Amino acid sequence: MFRGSAVPTVTVDDVAADAYILDVREDDEWAAGHAPDATHLPMMQIPARIDEIPTDRDVVVVCRVGGRSAQVVAYLQQQGLDRTINLDGGMSDWAAAGRPMVSEDGGAPRVA
Template sequence: MFRRPSIPAVAAVDVAEDAYLLDVREDDEWTAGHAPGAVHVPMMQVPARIDDIPEDRDVVVVCRVGGRSAQVVAFLQQNGRDRTINLDGGMQSWAAAGRPMVSEDGGAPRVL
C-alpha cells in the first residue's frame, strides 16, 4: 500500500577506487576495520556535520549491513544531497568482496 522511496545502491565490487566513502558506523566498528580513505561520521552526527559531506561528487554511505546507511542516504537526499548512494550489504559485503580494509587498533581488520 505505502511504498518507501527507492534508495540508490551500489555493490561493493562496483565502488570506484577514488569514491568518497562515508562510514556512519559507531567508533568501535570503525576502529575494528574500515575501508582505506573512508571518512568516519557516526550516523547520529550526520545532521550536525552535513556541511562536511561533499555535494559536488558521489558519496557512498556505508555501515555494517546497509540499514543505517540507507537511512542516512534518505536523510541526505531529503536535504538536497542527490549524489548519495548506499553501499549494498555494507562492510560485510565489502569484506566478502575482498576489498581492502584497515584497522585503527593494530589488529587484523574485521567487521563488527
C-alpha cells in the same frame, strides 16, 4: 539502482576506486576495520556535521550491512544531497569481496 524506498544503491563491485566513502558506523566498528580512504562520520552526528559531506561528487554511504546507511542516504537526499548512494551489503559485503581494509585498534581489520 533503486531499492525499497527509492534509495539509490551500489554493490561493492561497482564502487569506483576513487569513490568518497562515508562510513556512518559507531566508533568501535570503525576502529575494528574500515575502507582505507573512508571518512568516518557516525550516523547520529550527520545532522550537525552535514556541511562536511561533499556535494560536488558521488558519496557512497556505508555501515555494517546497509540498513543504517540507507537511512542516512534517505535523510541526505531529503536535505538536497542527491549524489549520495547506499553501499548494498555494507562492510560485510566489502570484506567478503576481499576489498582492502585497515583497523585503528592494532588488530587485524574485521567487520565488528
